[in-house]
Amino acid sequence: MRLSSKEIVDVLGAAGEPTRLRILALLQRGEMAVLELCRVLDQSQPRVSRHLKLLAEARLVERFPDGAWVFYGLAGGGAARTLIREILSIADGEDPVLRRDARKLEDVTAERAAAAAAYFADNAAQWDQLRSLHVSDADVEAEIRAAAGPGRIERLVDLGSGTGRMLTLLGPRADQALGLDLSHQMLNIARRNVAEAGLEQVELRHGDIFDTRLEDGAADLVVVHQVLHYLGDPAAAVREAGRIVAPGGRLILVDFAPHALEALREQHQHRRLGFSDEEIDRWLADAGLPSVERRALPPARGEGLTVKIWAAARAPVSIRSAA
Template sequence: MSYDFCRAHPAMTDLLAALKGAAEPTRLRILGLLARAELTVSELVQILGQSQPRLSRHLKLMDEAGLIDRFREGAWVFHRRAAEGVGAELAARVVALIDDSDPGHQRDMARLDQVLKARTEAAAAYFAANAAQWDRIRTLHVPEAEVEAALDRVIGADRIDFLVDIGTGTGRMLELFGARAGRGLGVDLSHEMLAIARARLDQAGLVNCQVRHGDLHALPLADGAADLIIVHQVLHFAADPQAAIAEAARVLAQRGRIVLVDFLPHGLEELRDRHAHRRLGFTPREVAAWGRSAHLDFDLVATLAGDPLSVGIWLGRKTAATSKDGPLP
């Protein structure tokens, strides 16, 4: 293909690069695996039985061709089939053509199941060792089932294009609402929590949902990317809650929604010392004020009384003043 043709037809060039990137047996096997789960190089080594340098080379070429996405999380790098672009479309079609009855593919899937089982067991062990602190807090407010039922009513049953769960923790919000979304992404700073979330998403079969290491004050997302943002029991940990709200507003689509779940004001100072809570709940007035500064309208749409902790659910939308299409519904 000539240089002039490439300049005139960039989409065709991207397609050609994606085709070249997929045209190798090991890379086809990798695509089949990454369509099921996010994997590190070491996990792919276990499954495919090939050397790390060789697989790293394949992954680099596939990333450059737009077939896969790479996400660094501390010392680890996770890989998954690309979510957007020409390479993503080609990868999806290639994976759909893989014969599930092929013995080689079945061996790959069986080894993948072993890797995911080991991941689940490791995450479960960490959670078991640290569950006491979460259980302690749960006894202080209304049952989670009631909070989740109220949240379900607020979010509704409509289809969500792109769901973002800020401070995803163990991925519970993605478990609850990921099936309603075209894509779901959870962001959290805790590597241990992300390991638990990945395991739970794998168990739930939510291949459309992913988790990423990131800070709620600097989300790894483009402006206006998310249709629904959930901030569930996270804001009281934030160093700067107002800045966190502003950052969420940045990545919210013009007609999108933010659902904030957190404690109403309380006096349990022990939560600061024992559980690193920076704030002891929030008043509707201050949440509304933070919303206005970020061009969001926040309404307290549900109050769930507990003893001694009560939970509030706020629904936020971008204000009409920021809309390019006129007043929001």
């Protein structure tokens, strides 16, 4: 996609103001809340919000409401973002204003990491309690590796990344990897885990599993790990996940088989108590992925949860149809 002369002028006009350029430089490093931007820029919320509004109108940034907070990030793609990246790439790294902003951002990032660690510690008992109901993580992850198939992964997308475990598991095999999650607390934990694993090719982004804003066929491996049972419309999530699977690519769904542990609705906010093969097969077929492999991992004790792994493949483009 290319920009018209008017669009180029609009982009340059939106970016061509000192505070707005500073905002774009900060958001290039990752999404930030409005109040975090105010702290780094040392400007009032109304003033920063006005600048963000102009940048959003020029489609240079995207707005993500999250409860009482609002987060912003650079626009997901397109020629305008390419132009902004080029502008920022020639900025002087020794510029005193940009260096000061970077130092303040480091302080904000450190506070985020501390808050994320506290959040994870506060909820660790819940995670451990749930894990105790099913087979070990190591056994599940071994099956996920097998379902992903051998060889390199060109483009991996993990929907509902949570703490980033699928990214650290499969990311070392990926040339590029993207994790999307609606929870900024979880994204902060995932960023820490991905950084500790040294996975520089992994990007984490605030995103909606029902509307990923990714192109059709954007990934050759898509993973949805222990997410569907929280959703009000899991079928829609499967359709969206299937949409972004490239020809020849695979979609891996990991969740629970049907069970009767009603306490999980209140204690762990589960909306669905597992999924049958029939409904998963139907959703995958509707998403254009009729070829399904299934793996079942029953619990060590009878009253626990069976973990199911459904791996579906999209047919590759044949030479005849491509011609």
